[in-house]
Amino acid sequence: LRVEDLVEESYKRIGEVDDKVGAFLALNEDKARAYAKELDGALGTKDSFGLLFGMPIGVKDNIVTKDLRTTCSSKILENFDPIYDATVVNKLRSAEAVTIGKLNMDEFAMGSSTENSGFKVTKNPWNLDHVPGGSSGGSAASVAAGEVPFSLGSDTGGSIRQPASFCGVVGLKPTYGRVSRYGLVAFASSLDQIGPITRNVEDNAYLLQAISGLDPMDSTSANVEVADYVSALKEDVKGLKIGVPKEYLGEGVDEEVRQSVLDALKVLEGLGATWEEVSLPHSKYALATYYLLSSSEASANLARFDGVRYGYRADNAENLIEMYKQTRSEGFGDEVKRRIMLGTFALSSGYYDAYYKKAQQVRTLIKKDFEDVFEKYDVIIGPTTPTPAFKIGEKTNDPLTMYANDILTIPVNLAGVPGISVPCGFSNGLPLGLQIIGKHFDERTIYRVANAFE
Numbered sequence: 001l002r003v004e005d006l007v008e009e010s011y012k013r014i015g016e017v018d019d020k021v022g023a024f025l026a027l028n029e030d031k032a033r034a035y036a037k038e039l040d041g042a043l044g045t046k047d048s049f050g051l052l053f054g055m056p057i058g059v060k061d062n063i064v065t066k067d068l069r070t071t072c073s074s075k076i077l078e079n080f081d082p083i084y085d086a087t088v089v090n091k092l093r094s095a096e097a098v099t100i101g102k103l104n105m106d107e108f109a110m111g112s113s114t115e116n117s118g119f120k121v122t123k124n125p126w127n128l129d130h131v132p133g134g135s136s137g138g139s140a141a142s143v144a145a146g147e148v149p150f151s152l153g154s155d156t157g158g159s160i161r162q163p164a165s166f167c168g169v170v171g172l173k174p175t176y177g178r179v180s181r182y183g184l185v186a187f188a189s190s191l192d193q194i195g196p197i198t199r200n201v202e203d204n205a206y207l208l209q210a211i212s213g214l215d216p217m218d219s220t221s222a223n224v225e226v227a228d229y230v231s232a233l234k235e236d237v238k239g240l241k242i243g244v245p246k247e248y249l250g251e252g253v254d255e256e257v258r259q260s261v262l263d264a265l266k267v268l269e270g271l272g273a274t275w276e277e278v279s280l281p282h283s284k285y286a287l288a289t290y291y292l293l294s295s296s297e298a299s300a301n302l303a304r305f306d307g308v309r310y311g312y313r314a315d316n317a318e319n320l321i322e323m324y325k326q327t328r329s330e331g332f333g334d335e336v337k338r339r340i341m342l343g344t345f346a347l348s349s350g351y352y353d354a355y356y357k358k359a360q361q362v363r364t365l366i367k368k369d370f371e372d373v374f375e376k377y378d379v380i381i382g383p384t385t386p387t388p389a390f391k392i393g394e395k396t397n398d399p400l401t402m403y404a405n406d407i408l409t410i411p412v413n414l415a416g417v418p419g420i421s422v423p424c425g426f427s428n429g430l431p432l433g434l435q436i437i438g439k440h441f442d443e444r445t446i447y448r449v450a451n452a453f454e
């Protein structure tokens with residue numbers, strides 16, 4: 001088997017199905033083929049190989065790639081070709097993986113369905129009438145559709161785990177600080193993390209291994225030794241203590257989703273783990289806290305898109321201020337504007353204490369809820385989402401029901417802990433996901449538990 005064949009296989013599959021699925025925004029064909037050839041050529045000449053040698057990978061379009069168009073699915077960046085690679089992209093290169101192309105997403109990662117893309121809607125490969133989830137919808141759909149075996153997504157409030165759940169693949173949000181954010185276009189800097197989306201748990205551990213680590217270019221990346229994730233898969237779950245938050249199986253959660261989690265817990269019990277009901281009492285405030293904080297951070301981060309430095313610039317503006325206004329009015333979509341306005345309001349003087357500061361205080365309480373549970377338990381388990389993938393168009397007119405879909409993933413980002421979604425069943429032909437949440441920097445234990453479902 002040659003790398004060139006693997007890469008060809010990937011482009012062939014994209015040619016066959018991507019018209020329907022709509023996962024990719026840009027392909028990296030010439031460079032991927034040339035690199036594949038280079039890797040094949042090196043085969044006989046060296047005896048150590050990159051961890052992901054020759055593996056085709058797709059990259060979410062908010063991760064910058066040198067000379068390869070990076071749009072964040074926004075009109076405001078429709079002609080933006082970065083001049084450098086994100087740290088994760090450099091790490092993929094060191095691991096000798098082959099970047100196949102860039103993946104569709106909700107504009108600037110704001111959304112839960114990929115319907116907020118400024119360019120196209122990605123479909124769920126299991127049922128094309130349904131959404132793939134979001135915002136990393138292209139990343140999850142491309143893996144589910146067999147176009148690439150690996151992809152990178154980003155998760156600010158659930159954007160890796162929720163689409164992984166909807167598409168029946170494995171998606172991990174690492175501990176905040178585990179993976180460098182250098183070159184990830186910032187949405188909410190205190191919450192954003194890049195993570196791996198794959199077909200199975202083993203691949204996921206390999207991809208996390210390749211992208212993790214301290215980075216001098218990201219001051220929030222952590223100086224914590226990178227564990228051996230792959231070897232965790234050899235360990236069983238005997239003796240592990242699992243906490244199941246009652247808030248995660250209550251009101252609003254579909255009966256079939258609930259049942260699939262209870263079935264998964266039975267499997268773990270059979271393997272020698274034990275579980276008990278626990279409480280994360282402040283979860284009910286997580287949604288409000290998240291939308292205040294993430295929108296506040298977004299309003300500051302997105303100030304840089306002004307028509308001067310990157311991408312789109314409105315023509316015919318009479319002066320500089322008009323140029324800013326027109327560029328941003330024409331370049332940003334509705335959801336992005338909604339968040340910028342919400343964030344600007346929450347940060348404005350006179351409101352700051354009532355909204356932003358209060359939300360920061362509640363965030364601390366949410367973090368403490370997790371710390372309390374983790375004093376006695378090794379992992380926390382619940383569903384990834386309250387329902388399976390919804391229909392395209394079903395929630396587009398009601399931002400609040402769209403936001404509510406992230407109720408079970410958001411607390412994890414606010415606490416900064418890692419979480420994975422692994423497939424755990426089906427409801428009406430659509431996949432369901434089990435969420436396994438771990439202690440800070442304890443992705444190993446998450447993988448041990450996740451591996452029980454392989």
Ligand code: GLN
Pocket residue numbers: 109110111112134135154155156157158159160187294406
């Ligand atoms: N759906 C959430 C939002 O719209 C989460 C997005 C994400 O994790 N990037 O903000």
